[in-house]
Amino acid sequence: MTNRRRILVIEGLTKSFPAGFWRKPVRVLSDLSCDVYENEVVGFLGPNGAGKTTTIKILNRLAFADAGKATLFGEDVRDGKELRGRIGFMPEQPYFYEYLTAVEFLRLCGQLCGMARGETDSRSAKLLSRVGLEDARSMAIRKYSKGMMQRLGLAQALLHDPELVILDEPMSGLDPMGRMEVRNLIRELKTAGKTVFFSSHIISDVEVLCDRVIMLHKGEKVAEGRVEELIGSQILYIELVVSPVLAPGRLAEAGIPPGVGETQGDLLVLRAPGTREANGWMAGLLSAGCSIHSCLPVKKNLEEIFLERVGEGGVEGKSN
Ligand SMILES: Nc1ncnc2c1ncn2[C@@H]1O[C@H](COP(=O)(O)OP(=O)(O)OP(=O)(O)O)[C@@H](O)[C@H]1O
Numbered sequence: 001m002t003n004r005r006r007i008l009v010i011e012g013l014t015k016s017f018p019a020g021f022w023r024k025p026v027r028v029l030s031d032l033s034c035d036v037y038e039n040e041v042v043g044f045l046g047p048n049g050a051g052k053t054t055t056i057k058i059l060n061r062l063a064f065a066d067a068g069k070a071t072l073f074g075e076d077v078r079d080g081k082e083l084r085g086r087i088g089f090m091p092e093q094p095y096f097y098e099y100l101t102a103v104e105f106l107r108l109c110g111q112l113c114g115m116a117r118g119e120t121d122s123r124s125a126k127l128l129s130r131v132g133l134e135d136a137r138s139m140a141i142r143k144y145s146k147g148m149m150q151r152l153g154l155a156q157a158l159l160h161d162p163e164l165v166i167l168d169e170p171m172s173g174l175d176p177m178g179r180m181e182v183r184n185l186i187r188e189l190k191t192a193g194k195t196v197f198f199s200s201h202i203i204s205d206v207e208v209l210c211d212r213v214i215m216l217h218k219g220e221k222v223a224e225g226r227v228e229e230l231i232g233s234q235i236l237y238i239e240l241v242v243s244p245v246l247a248p249g250r251l252a253e254a255g256i257p258p259g260v261g262e263t264q265g266d267l268l269v270l271r272a273p274g275t276r277e278a279n280g281w282m283a284g285l286l287s288a289g290c291s292i293h294s295c296l297p298v299k300k301n302l303e304e305i306f307l308e309r310v311g312e313g314g315v316e317g318k319s320n
């Protein structure tokens, strides 16, 4: 990791917005520092109002920090107008000229990025089919559903084949099939050597997709690391799935204490607190004539880590 290039570097980013009748500044980003390496997929997690969109807007020159610095490809985002060609960006609420069709809209985007017409048309045909909008390519965007707009927003972000793709909630508004397609698209971008930084509320998607995760809460970073590191090696319990379901008396004879299992159809699911107990229970169950269908160590998942970090014990909001 360390010999890889840092594509995105955020150092001490701080931002306040005026709020309320007295326009008192309320801090929404506090001394945020984090980075994204070349060819990484990094998930940006945080509850509503955590500051994800504000950070992403700062990276795209749609908002400006009060303090701190953000660089992309080594260039300060405030002076990096030429950076646009290297970055694909999908905002949280993409805005479209709704009387245009998808093809016309992408042509406009291609022109704005300085792409040749032929290249724009061939890339847009490929991308529209990739995001499932092939049949709607000539329909006015005002007739699009929310999910279709989201898909068009993705096609727009990828049109100029950028090196870094920044997506603000790319899965929002998509049906399960659409979410799966976006997951596959992000995987394809990684395979093609691209770098992806995206915010999401869908923690299970982040868990399966991301090399690393940055968690934000009330404008402060509360966790950053590889998914496996954050989850850790601690095993919460060992789950045993056995059948047939034994009566309480026979379970006690097999050495299983009360209150550690539940019946799921024809199966009995037991939670052993550790390996020693699991081994003892399995021996007892086998001698009682049970079959053991699975024995699985269960760790925390990213969602539990997220709730721990942003739950009651999270960072308090600040105003200055
Ligand atoms: N232009 C603005 N003026 C005033 N306050 C703003 C402005 N933009 C954002 N905020 C405030 O900044 C905080 C962070 O908002 P932001 O949109 O960055 O959160 P987010 O993490 O993207 O949340 P969500 O998950 O809901 O999209 C919120 O309290 C929001 O009200």
Ligand SMILES: [Mg+2]
Pocket (backbone or CB within 6 Å): 052, 053, 054, 092, 168
């Ligand atoms: Mg947001």
